[in-house]
Amino acid sequence: MTDTLTRRRSTEEIARSRPAWQRRLTSDRAARLTFYVVAFLFWIALAGLFERIPGPPSVVDSLVEEFRRGEVFGNFADTFYRFGIGVALSVGVGILVGVVIGLSPMARAFLESPVLVGLSIPAIMWAFLTVMWFGFGHTSPIVTTFLTAVPFVILNVAQGVQGVSRDLRDMSSSYGVPLGRRVRELVLPAVAGYVVAGLRFAVIMGWNGVLLAEWFGGSGGAGYRARFWYDANQFAGFAAWVVLFVGVIIILDQLLLERLSRRMFRWRDATH
Amino acid sequence: MAVLTVNDLCKTFGAGTARSNRVLDHISFDVRGQTFVSVVGPSGCGKSTLLNIISGVETHTSGDVSVTSDEGRPARLGYVFQDPRLLPWRTVRKNMLYVQDKDDDQARRRVSTYLDMVGLGQHGDFFPGQLSGGMQQRVGIARAFAVEPDLLIMDEPFSHLDAITARGLRAQLQDIWAQSRKTVVFVTHDVVEAVELSDRIIVLQPGGRIFEDIPIDLPRPRRQSDPAVATLQAEVLARLEKMKAITPQAATAV
Ligand SMILES: Nc1ncnc2c1ncn2[C@@H]1O[C@H](COP(=O)(O)OP(=O)(O)OP(=O)(O)O)[C@@H](O)[C@H]1O
C-alpha cells in the first residue's frame, strides 16, 4: 500500500467535486442574504410578542406615508449636505494631521493627548455642546460630524504612517527625494489601507454625529424628523426612520467604500 | 580630484551606554573621480554602516565625510541596495522617476536609456511585483545610474541572486560602468567579484579598521577566464587569509 501524505487538489478538480447548487449556497452573497432574512424574521417575531414594537406592515405604512408627504427627500438632502461637509473636513484634516503625527515625533508628543481626548468624548456630548455654541442651523451638525469623526481618521492614518517601510524611507532619503513627493508617492500609498479604514470610521461615526446633532438641534434633517415621531409617541414612524438610517449606511459602505478600496489597491491585484 | 573624502571617521552605536559598540575606528581614505573602489571584509565589520554614513542615512560619531560635485551644486548620490527597494505601487518607470531631481523630458530620456541598458526597455510599465528578483535588482541598478550620480554606492547588489544571474549582471555592470565611468564605492564580501570589477580594493577588518588598500591594475574588460584575473584573485584571497590569522575575530566571521 502506498501512502500519499498530502495531495494538492487543482482548482478544476475542486470545481468538479462540488455541484453548482452547493457552491451557490455557500457563497458570500448567500451568507449576506441569509442574515437579512433571519433579521427580518426575528423582527416579525419580536413585533408579535411585544405590543410596543411595531411590526413590518405598520413601519412600511409609515414609510410610504412619509414619502407621500414629501418629508424624506427634503430632510435627507439637509442631512447629507451637513454630513458630506463634516466627513470631507474630517477626512482632509485627519489625513493631514495623521501624516504629520506619523512623521514628526514632536508633533506626536504635542497632539497625542488632544486626539485621545477627542476619541473619548461621545457624539452626544458634541451634539449638546455645538447646539449651545452655534444654535440651530447647519453649523452645529457639521461641527458635530467633524469632531466625532476626525480623531478616528487621525489615529488610523498616524498608525499607518509609523508602519511605512524603514527600507523605503532610507532609500528615499539617500536619494534626497523632497518631502512633498515622499508623502505623495511613498507615505500616502503605503497608508492607503489605513486611510480607507479611517474613512469608514469617518462615515459611520459622522453619521452618528449628524443624526444626534439634528435630534437635539431642531433645525430639520433626518435626525430631527425621527425625533418628531418619537416625541409624538408614534413608534412606527420612528422605526421607519431607523430603517432609513440603517439602509443609508449599508449603501454608503458597500457601494462607495468597497469600490474606492478596490480602485486604490489596483496595483496589488495587477501582481496576482 | 577626490569625489569622496573620508577622514578619521568613527562610528559607535549606542555611545555612552552599556551596549556601546564601536563599528568604524578611525577610517580615512579618498576616492578619486571615475574610479571603481570595492570595500571587502567579513560580515559585521561595518561595510553597510560606512555606506549609510556616506549616503546620509546614518549619522557618524566623529570625523569628516564629504562628497563633492565638480559643478558647484550639491553632490548627487546613487545607491544600489542589497534588495531592490522599489515602491510596489508604482510602475518601474515611475519608480525611477521618483528619485530624479525633476520629472522632465531629460529625466524621462535618462530613465529610458538606462532601462534599455539593463535589458528592461520593454518593462517600464510593469509593477515590481510582476518582475523576477533579478529583474527588480536590475531596476535598482538602472535607477541609481539614471540619476547621473557624482558618487554611486552599491551594497552587495548581487548577493541575493543565484550565481548565473549574478554573473550576467556583473558583466552588465562592467559594460555600463565602462560607458558612464561613474565614481563607484562597491561593497562585497566576494573577493572574486571585487577583483573583477575594481580599480582598487579596500579591506576592512573586524573592529572597523582598514587592513589594506590594494590597487588592481588590470586591463578592462576583465573576464573570469583571463589567467591574470585569476592570479590576482588568488593573491588577494591569500592576503585575506593572512588577515584572518592576525585578527582572531575574523576567523569565525567570514
Ligand atoms: N542600527 C544599529 N544599531 C546598533 N548596532 C548596529 C546597527 N546597525 C549595525 N549595527 C552593528 O554594526 C556592526 C556592523 O554592521 P554592518 O551592517 O555595517 O556590517 P556589514 O559589514 O555590512 O556586514 P554584512 O557583510 O553582514 O552585511 C554590526 O556589529 C551590527 O551589529
Ligand SMILES: [Mg+2]
Ligand atoms: Mg551589510
